[in-house]
Amino acid sequence: MVKVLISDKLSEQAVEIFRGRGIEVDFKPGLAPDELKAIIGRYDGLAIRSATKVTADLLEAAENLKVVGRAGIGVDNVDIPAATGRGVVVMNTPFGNAVTTAEHAIAMMFALARQIPQADASTQAGKWEKSKFMGVELTGKVLGLIGCGNIGSIVADRARGLRMRVLAYDPFLSEQRATELGVRKVELDELFAEADVITLHTPLTDATRGVIDAAAIxxxxxxxxxxxxxxxGLVVEDDLRAALDSGQVGGAAFDVFVTEPAKENVLFGHPNVVCTPHLGASTTEAQEKVALQIAEQMSDYLLTGAVSNAVNVPSVTAEEAPILKPYxxxxxLLGSFCGQMVEGPVEAVSIELEGHAAELNAEPIKAAGLAGLLRPQVDSVNMVNAPSMAHQRGIEVSVTRHDREPDYQTLLRMTARSQGRTRVLVGTLIGGSKPRLVEVQGIAVEADFGQHMLYVRNYDKPGFIGALGSALGNHQVNIATFHLGRRDVGGEAIALVEVDQPIEDALLAEVQALPHVVRVNALSF
Structure with missing residues (x-):
C-alpha cells in the first residue's frame, strides 16, 4: 500500500482525504530531524508545511520517496536540486493562500498609514496621545509592486479599490496583462522614484535577493x-534600519525575516516598524484550503501519475494522465533502445510527434523519452530528473510536432546523436495503448518490445537466418518472436529477435562472428 507521512501540522481533513483515496497515512508533526530521517525510508510521500526541512541528507535516506507536498507556496525549506536529482516530485499550492497573503499586505499597509499598532499600545496603556499619531490617507497615493504574480495581482486589485495608483515591476508581466490589471508596468528605478508605498511579492532567488538595499533606498x-x-532576504535589513533611523524610509511593515523564528532582529523596537510572525497565510480558510489541495495533489500523483503545481516536473492533469501514459x-522504450545502441556520450536528441501524439502535452513525453535514453548510462534516473540530467550533460534536446498525416494514427520518432553518428527509431501504439516499434534506421520492421531482445544489423544474404537460429539453439536460447526488415534485396537488413532469457556475451560474440553481420546488441526492456 502507498504510504504518506505528514510531518507538520495539517488539517485533519487532509488525513481523511488520503485515507479516502486508499492511501495509508501517518500523522507525526514535530519530529526532530534525526527522528524523521530514521523513518522516512518507509514512505512514498511526505506532506509538509514550513517547519520540516527537506535537506539533501534527508532525501538520501528517503529511498522510496516519490513526492514531497508543501501545503503553501514557499518551498525554501526543500532542497529542490537534491530532490530533482533523486527523482522526487516537489509540489506546492501556489493559489491556496494567495488571497490571505494579499489581504495581510493590505492590512500591513493600513497599519503603517495610520500607526494602528502603536496607537493601540498607547491607548491601552492609559495614555490619550491623539496628536502623536497623525496618519496619512492611502487614496491617491502611488503603490509600487515588486512582483505582480498571483498575490501581487490581488494586491493591485484591492489597492485600485482604495483609489491608489499602482505601478508594477515584474519581468514576466506582459503589457496586455498589466492593462487588464489596471497597473502601469515600469522598470525598477522608476518604481523607486515614484512610489509612496512599496510592497514585495516575489520569490527569493539570486536575482531578487537584496533587491532593496542602501543603493535602492x-x-x-x-x-x-x-x-x-x-x-x-528580499530586503537588506541593516540597510533598512539605517534608512528608518535617518528618516529616508518613513515606516516598514514586515511579516518575514532573514532568520526565522525571528526572536531578535535589527528592525525590532523601531517606533515606525510593524512586525508580525509570518502570518501571511495564517487564516482558517487558507490553512484548510492548502491542506486539502496538497492531499488531493499528492494522492493524484501517487495513484494516477497526475502532476499538479510541481516546481520541478511538467504538470499532467488527472484527465491527461491516462491518455499520456501509453505515449x-x-x-x-524508444529512448531505452537508443540508449542501449549509442556508443559514447549522447550529444543531441530530438523527439518528433505525428498524428494523435502531436495534439498532446509534449513535456511529459519528452521527459519519459530522456529517462529511457539515460537509464542505460545513469543510475536512478526517471522523468523527474531526466531533463536536468540531460542539461547537465550538455545534451541538446528538441521536440517537434508535425501536422502531416503519418502512415499510422500516431507516431513518435526519436533521433539520438553520439560521436557524429545518429540512431533513428520510430514507434506507434497498437490499439491506442500497446507500444510497437515500426522503423529502425530507416528500415521498416514491426516488433513488440520484449524483455530480452537480440538486435542484429546484417546484409540480406541467403543462409543468414538459419545460421542465426543455429547460434541461438547452440546456446539453448529459445526464440519467442522473430522480426525482419531490409532496405532492399541483398542490402542492409535488421533482425530483432525476442528471446526467453538474458543474452550472454559468448552468444553475442558468436553472432557477431557470423558472415554478413555488421553489428549485434543485446537489449533489455
Missing amino acids: AKMKKGVRIINCARG MKLAE
Missing part, C-alpha cells in the same frame, strides 16, 4: 513606506 522618495509579506511508455 537612496533612489526612493523620502518617507517611503516598505512592506514585505513575501520572503525574508510516455512508448517514448521511454
Whole structure:
C-alpha cells in the first residue's frame, strides 16, 4: 500500500482525504530531524508545511520517496536540486493562500498609514496621545509592486479599490496583462522614484535577493513606506534600519525575516516598524484550503501519475494522465533502445510527434523519452530528473510536432546523436495503448518490445537466418518472436529477435562472428 507521512501540522481533513483515496497515512508533526530521517525510508510521500526541512541528507535516506507536498507556496525549506536529482516530485499550492497573503499586505499597509499598532499600545496603556499619531490617507497615493504574480495581482486589485495608483515591476508581466490589471508596468528605478508605498511579492532567488538595499533606498522618495509579506532576504535589513533611523524610509511593515523564528532582529523596537510572525497565510480558510489541495495533489500523483503545481516536473492533469501514459511508455522504450545502441556520450536528441501524439502535452513525453535514453548510462534516473540530467550533460534536446498525416494514427520518432553518428527509431501504439516499434534506421520492421531482445544489423544474404537460429539453439536460447526488415534485396537488413532469457556475451560474440553481420546488441526492456 502507498504510504504518506505528514510531518507538520495539517488539517485533519487532509488525513481523511488520503485515507479516502486508499492511501495509508501517518500523522507525526514535530519530529526532530534525526527522528524523521530514521523513518522516512518507509514512505512514498511526505506532506509538509514550513517547519520540516527537506535537506539533501534527508532525501538520501528517503529511498522510496516519490513526492514531497508543501501545503503553501514557499518551498525554501526543500532542497529542490537534491530532490530533482533523486527523482522526487516537489509540489506546492501556489493559489491556496494567495488571497490571505494579499489581504495581510493590505492590512500591513493600513497599519503603517495610520500607526494602528502603536496607537493601540498607547491607548491601552492609559495614555490619550491623539496628536502623536497623525496618519496619512492611502487614496491617491502611488503603490509600487515588486512582483505582480498571483498575490501581487490581488494586491493591485484591492489597492485600485482604495483609489491608489499602482505601478508594477515584474519581468514576466506582459503589457496586455498589466492593462487588464489596471497597473502601469515600469522598470525598477522608476518604481523607486515614484512610489509612496512599496510592497514585495516575489520569490527569493539570486536575482531578487537584496533587491532593496542602501543603493535602492537612496533612489526612493523620502518617507517611503516598505512592506514585505513575501520572503525574508528580499530586503537588506541593516540597510533598512539605517534608512528608518535617518528618516529616508518613513515606516516598514514586515511579516518575514532573514532568520526565522525571528526572536531578535535589527528592525525590532523601531517606533515606525510593524512586525508580525509570518502570518501571511495564517487564516482558517487558507490553512484548510492548502491542506486539502496538497492531499488531493499528492494522492493524484501517487495513484494516477497526475502532476499538479510541481516546481520541478511538467504538470499532467488527472484527465491527461491516462491518455499520456501509453505515449510516455512508448517514448521511454524508444529512448531505452537508443540508449542501449549509442556508443559514447549522447550529444543531441530530438523527439518528433505525428498524428494523435502531436495534439498532446509534449513535456511529459519528452521527459519519459530522456529517462529511457539515460537509464542505460545513469543510475536512478526517471522523468523527474531526466531533463536536468540531460542539461547537465550538455545534451541538446528538441521536440517537434508535425501536422502531416503519418502512415499510422500516431507516431513518435526519436533521433539520438553520439560521436557524429545518429540512431533513428520510430514507434506507434497498437490499439491506442500497446507500444510497437515500426522503423529502425530507416528500415521498416514491426516488433513488440520484449524483455530480452537480440538486435542484429546484417546484409540480406541467403543462409543468414538459419545460421542465426543455429547460434541461438547452440546456446539453448529459445526464440519467442522473430522480426525482419531490409532496405532492399541483398542490402542492409535488421533482425530483432525476442528471446526467453538474458543474452550472454559468448552468444553475442558468436553472432557477431557470423558472415554478413555488421553489428549485434543485446537489449533489455
